[in-house]
Amino acid sequence: MTSARDAARDAAPIMIGYITLGLAAGLLLVAQGLAWWWAPVWSVVIYSGTMQMLLVPLAGAGQPLAAIAASTLFVSGRHVFYGLGFPLDRVHGRPLTRLYAIHAITDEVYALLASRDRTVMSGRYVVTVEVMSHSAWITGTTAGALAGTGLAALIGQRVELLGFVLTALFVILAIENWKAHPDLAVLLSGFVAGAVGLVVGGSAALLSALGTLAAALIALYAWRRRTTRAQAGGSAR
Structure with missing residues (x-):
């Protein structure tokens, strides 16, 4: 190299x-x-x-x-x-x-x-x-x-x-990601974020959707980490 x-x-x-x-x-x-x-x-x-x-x-x-x-x-x-x-x-x-x-x-x-x-x-x-x-x-x-x-x-x-190429691109990316990492909670977080963006609309649509998705993923990660630690602590006892 x-x-x-x-x-x-x-x-x-x-x-x-x-x-x-x-x-x-x-x-x-x-x-x-x-x-x-x-x-x-x-x-x-x-x-x-x-x-x-x-x-x-x-x-x-x-x-x-x-x-x-x-x-x-x-x-x-x-x-x-x-x-x-x-x-x-x-x-x-x-x-x-x-x-x-x-x-x-x-x-x-x-x-x-x-x-x-x-x-x-x-x-x-x-x-x-x-x-x-x-x-x-x-x-x-x-x-x-x-x-x-x-x-x-x-x-x-x-x-x-x-203009459909953008929608098609992200649909394909979502499908491929689901095949590689099927995670229902993450998928639902994406749907909720998209719904929030549609409701807000206007210039704040994308930002509100991205913000919602980021918050949902952080909360999901924190909850799963806490659950894993609790299960590990229970197993140690």
Whole structure:
């Protein structure tokens, strides 16, 4: 894990996934009436797949900047902890290179790097994995946005129907998560959070739903931990 070839080999599955998902993100952006060039701009600056998906309807609806910022904190705040736990000691050189190494950490890249032996991981390997993954995401979103622009020229306002890709994406993610971790309490928490968002509506819909979900998950975790400790204490007696 020292050469660019090693990085290309390991990053290939991430790149394929990012291009595929990026196409959907680009199509969604155009379906909401935004210009295609927002796709590469957001992909470079934001580089958070889930947040970019959510930002499209938020920006399209003209939501307040404060609501968008708070939503970003809920959705992508975990990336801060990625930067704290990232093997930054392997990346040397210019400060901009090190800053980019922190910026370009995503769920998939972090999972890949965390599964490797950092003692034999070179800085070139780390940065190359990140650059290739990031480039794949930019390519996918830009291609999707350009394709959506072409479709809009052909079918006009009906391109808005492509907005279903966001709903379809999260439905698939929910199904896959249920298959991997079937947890009825978590599923019900999600339904309750969604209902709260629908009731509140307006610019506070997403924030209220995310806040409700966070509170429900924290309460569920605390209750299960207390129950586990109580059962362990009873068994010890």
